[in-house]
Amino acid sequence: MAKLTQLIDNEVFRAYATYATIVLLKMMLMSLITAYFRITRKAFVNPEDTASFGKGESAKKYLRTDADVERVRRGHLNDLENIVPFLGIGLLYALSGSDLSTALLHFRIFVGARITHTLAYLIPLPQPARGLSWVVGYAVTISMAYKVLKTALYL
Amino acid sequence: MAKLTQLIDNEVFRAYATYATIVLLKMMLMSLITAYFRITRKAFVNPEDTASFGKGESAKKYLRTDADVERVRRGHLNDLENIVPFLGIGLLYALSGSDLSTALLHFRIFVGARITHTLAYLIPLPQPARGLSWVVGYAVTISMAYKVLKTALYL
Amino acid sequence: MAKLTQLIDNEVFRAYATYATIVLLKMMLMSLITAYFRITRKAFVNPEDTASFGKGESAKKYLRTDADVERVRRGHLNDLENIVPFLGIGLLYALSGSDLSTALLHFRIFVGARITHTLAYLIPLPQPARGLSWVVGYAVTISMAYKVLKTALYL
Numbered sequence: 001m002a003k004l005t006q007l008i009d010n011e012v013f014r015a016y017a018t019y020a021t022i023v024l025l026k027m028m029l030m031s032l033i034t035a036y037f038r039i040t041r042k043a044f045v046n047p048e049d050t051a052s053f054g055k056g057e058s059a060k061k062y063l064r065t066d067a068d069v070e071r072v073r074r075g076h077l078n079d080l081e082n083i084v085p086f087l088g089i090g091l092l093y094a095l096s097g098s099d100l101s102t103a104l105l106h107f108r109i110f111v112g113a114r115i116t117h118t119l120a121y122l123i124p125l126p127q128p129a130r131g132l133s134w135v136v137g138y139a140v141t142i143s144m145a146y147k148v149l150k151t152a153l154y155l
Numbered sequence: 156m157a158k159l160t161q162l163i164d165n166e167v168f169r170a171y172a173t174y175a176t177i178v179l180l181k182m183m184l185m186s187l188i189t190a191y192f193r194i195t196r197k198a199f200v201n202p203e204d205t206a207s208f209g210k211g212e213s214a215k216k217y218l219r220t221d222a223d224v225e226r227v228r229r230g231h232l233n234d235l236e237n238i239v240p241f242l243g244i245g246l247l248y249a250l251s252g253s254d255l256s257t258a259l260l261h262f263r264i265f266v267g268a269r270i271t272h273t274l275a276y277l278i279p280l281p282q283p284a285r286g287l288s289w290v291v292g293y294a295v296t297i298s299m300a301y302k303v304l305k306t307a308l309y310l
Numbered sequence: 311m312a313k314l315t316q317l318i319d320n321e322v323f324r325a326y327a328t329y330a331t332i333v334l335l336k337m338m339l340m341s342l343i344t345a346y347f348r349i350t351r352k353a354f355v356n357p358e359d360t361a362s363f364g365k366g367e368s369a370k371k372y373l374r375t376d377a378d379v380e381r382v383r384r385g386h387l388n389d390l391e392n393i394v395p396f397l398g399i400g401l402l403y404a405l406s407g408s409d410l411s412t413a414l415l416h417f418r419i420f421v422g423a424r425i426t427h428t429l430a431y432l433i434p435l436p437q438p439a440r441g442l443s444w445v446v447g448y449a450v451t452i453s454m455a456y457k458v459l460k461t462a463l464y465l
Contacts, residue, residue, distance in 0.1 A: 008252065008306060013307075015309045017251075018303075021300050021304055024300070025300055027239075028293065028296065028297075031289075045229065046285075048279050052282070080239065081341060085334040085335075087242075088330055088397045089330075125358075127359055138341070148331050149331055152324040153324070154324035155325075155328060163405050168462075169462040170464045173462055173463050173464050176398075180395075182394075183395050183448065186391060203437050207437070242397075
């Protein structure tokens, strides 16, 4: 197992592992927030989820959309759209021989931007808070992609 | 290529490769099931997809939502939301020097939980079958994330 | 950092890094296209996004769906559903000791198929252009999954 231990001993790779895990846990939190709003607002989408509220018409009224549930779901989808590129490009970036301080700067700004994005979406904060936090995370990913292509390009 | 071969020779990494591939193939199956229901139920979303049913109004009636299609699509999105964290955190976990039996336990339970989740969603089984299978997969991912952060934490 | 540099020096891994980054950048482009259509068509989903158009009813009319916005969003989701499996299975495939020309063939066809899929979705081209490009990307991923399981299988 020597090789694997050496990979996780590398500081840039450890930084990637730490921030990737944090931002994925943040994304997973969106599922819990969705479930929380579905239950407190009684807004479900599957008939089997409302069976405990009674049979027939009395349960059917809980099959509805709720503005807060939909808002969290949009935030969750936006996370997927932005965190998937970070995971893939960030891993390759961490293996591209970047120096530690530059890598940390990228990872920290990205994770900070995505946490800000979630807060801006859920509170919600007035624009351009959400828009700007999205742009910052996007720009960090582009910057890492540039480094990966400069180092590894093999078409 | 010595280093790469050594990585794939590691048993924990091979176990990750096996279970990650299986659960991704399961997720890809959702696309086929969606296509199957779209075609058999004649429920499409893009006008160009209904062109073979004729022109104008005769084709337009197939631009509609179908309960079964939407159910599969929700299962597919739930897969994305849960399998993306497993892919990222599981890879880092496999590189964190976990022992083989513990790693296998994590991977097997996660993949079993996601297959159960899909069956519970598509049949559908009464709750809490789907809810519990979701929780089990979620808990396994959190457990791996804890191990990754304990091993690799570098903020 | 010797080990990391050796990984990125491997030609198959460099090819994976290149094509994975390209296809992720293509996926990220979908966000920009969505934003472009939302702004030009004035079709938003969050009340805070329309605040600059005035208060109350005058802004509310921009909270609506637009056919072109929805079309880009469907293309984006289809990207997620197909590029996530490519990222995971492709990484494992690149570490499975495939020879360079076979690996390049897989990566090039997949990325070409996904670019074609996006063009077919957005222009839109008549079917079966979009369907075929989807099938080709799907088949390439299955082919890589077969190689991964053949090399690494550890249940």
